[in-house]
Amino acid sequence: MKSSDNFDLATLLCHDDEAYAKNQGAVVPPIFQNSLFTFPDWDAIDEAFSQPARAAIYTRGNNPTVGITEEKLARLAGAEKARLFASGMAAITSAILHCVSAGGHIITIRNIYGPAQNFMRQYLYTKFGITTTFVSGTDIQEFRDVIQSNTQLIYLESPASITFELQDLTEVAALARSQGIKTVIDNTLATPLGQQPLSLGIDLEVHSASKYLGGHSDLVCGVVMGAKEDIEAISLKEQAWLGAKMAPFEAWLLLRSLRSFPARMQMHAANAKEIASFLESHAGVKKVYYPGLDSFPQKELAMRQMRQFSGLMSVELATQDIQQVKTFVDSLKLFKLGVSWGGHESLVYAPLISYLREMGELAFRASGIPAGLIRLSIGLESVADLKHDLTQSLTDL
Ligand SMILES: Cc1ncc(COP(=O)(O)O)c(C=O)c1O
The missing domain is CATH 3.40.640.10 (Type I PLP-dependent aspartate aminotransferase-like (Major domain))
Structure with a gap:
């Protein structure tokens, strides 16, 4: 039997012998x-x-x-x-x-x-x-x-x-x-x-x-x-x-x-890898920013210093038309529109929303920042359902 000093992380995160002993064996500390x-x-x-x-x-x-x-x-x-x-x-x-x-x-x-x-x-x-x-x-x-x-x-x-x-x-x-x-x-x-x-x-x-x-x-x-x-x-x-x-x-x-952190991260990473590969080969997408893809420009460094990738990615749509980017975001049904990420639910955010507020449309157009840049936080839903949502939304473009 291993001692708690060399248990694997998943085991350490699930158990707390010291807290059980102090708290009448309560499986969750008070x-x-x-x-x-x-x-x-x-x-x-x-x-x-x-x-x-x-x-x-x-x-x-x-x-x-x-x-x-x-x-x-x-x-x-x-x-x-x-x-x-x-x-x-x-x-x-x-x-x-x-x-x-x-x-x-x-x-x-x-x-x-x-x-x-x-x-x-x-x-x-x-x-x-x-x-x-x-x-x-x-x-x-x-x-x-x-x-x-x-x-x-x-x-x-x-x-x-x-x-x-x-x-x-x-x-x-x-x-x-x-x-x-x-x-x-x-x-x-x-x-x-x-x-x-x-x-x-x-x-x-x-x-x-x-x-x-x-x-x-x-x-x-x-x-x-x-x-x-x-x-x-x-x-x-x-x-x-x-x-x-x-x-x-x-x-x-x-x-x-x-x-549940290790189990969640495995699923976030698996779902994200599948969605990143799917989006990369979609005609409506120009570029996907995700370190787990072979096309990632710093792939060698990513493999050297990272052990696993998460559920977060950015996607540059092929269109640079502000109205079309808005249509894409608004057509998504499973992906909710919000600023944070890393939760169980899939989210979309378009940095363009903030840029237009901060700079106005004229200055934004002059800045050279791609209008079609979208952030996706891939959650724990069925990956087939997520792909379906993205497909129908890209078709609307
Ligand atoms: C990379 C990164 N660091 C830090 C923060 C700030 O964290 P909090 O919202 O918990 O203050 C955020 C929030 O979105 C973030 O994306």
Whole structure:
């Protein structure tokens, strides 16, 4: 019989022997739905204060339900420690703030998640004079060329939002370490099953757990994972002072989701591969952006640093006619129109909707961004039904 130290991940995510023992064998640990914890005497509370990163004193700091979930996530990512936040953005901004100081410099990728980009470009610059350089990230030389004496952080997202470019994580981590620069990756798209950045030398891994980790479109949360020293510092500063801790009920829901995480990801990946191949050969489609396809431009790197692909892809329709793109989106019946992804339900989103709002039609047409770019989040429905929905919608064009 294997010991719990070397159980496979799927087993670890389904069982919790320590919690069974503490909670009368309850197969699902209870929710500690309380804001504070009381102590029998002065010495006991004083002892708790001496372990602020661990002791349950007040739920904004530590809570047992949140703690169990953090331990599971750390095991999943091969991290020393994990810390849960009230949203993915809270996790991202806390991890970044941990790495930078006034007057510093960040290198990041052009196609990272928009609000993370705006936080660096606008907020950190106007408040603290921190500058950011954006690169495509597909060639290590690009990073080398823009390192400055005040560079403090390289912030990655691989695959990147919408366009799916990859960065070579081993190369970037080695370069950053040699220059004393911290690295953070948003690993939401790949998930910890698809890619293990900490094992490749990246310092901190962040996720919007609202996506695949949660998986049921019923919670908003985030996580930062990495070395004990970094995570404890983030817990006692950025999280304690900004106060964006995850709530116990949310942690309990996330713990539930983790039990089915490997099975869900297998089905998301299998469905997505089939849909990506189907769309790639459809006359109504110009291009499919999905790292699991043989035609993916960085296929060799994807196979080297990723273990599995998720259910997210972008598709460029053959048409660039705004009205036709709108007709395609509105004709889909099973795919719901919405901004998020990673849940059980298939979703469609057209970045064009945001571009037209932000830029207006004239500026959009001048920008050269393809109008027919669509994001699909492939859910857990029957793949035959999903293909049927896409076929009927493409026929309407
Ligand atoms: C890649 C990526 N990172 C981070 C986030 C932000 O996460 P949250 O919505 O949980 O704050 C999102 C949300 O869509 C995302 O797509």
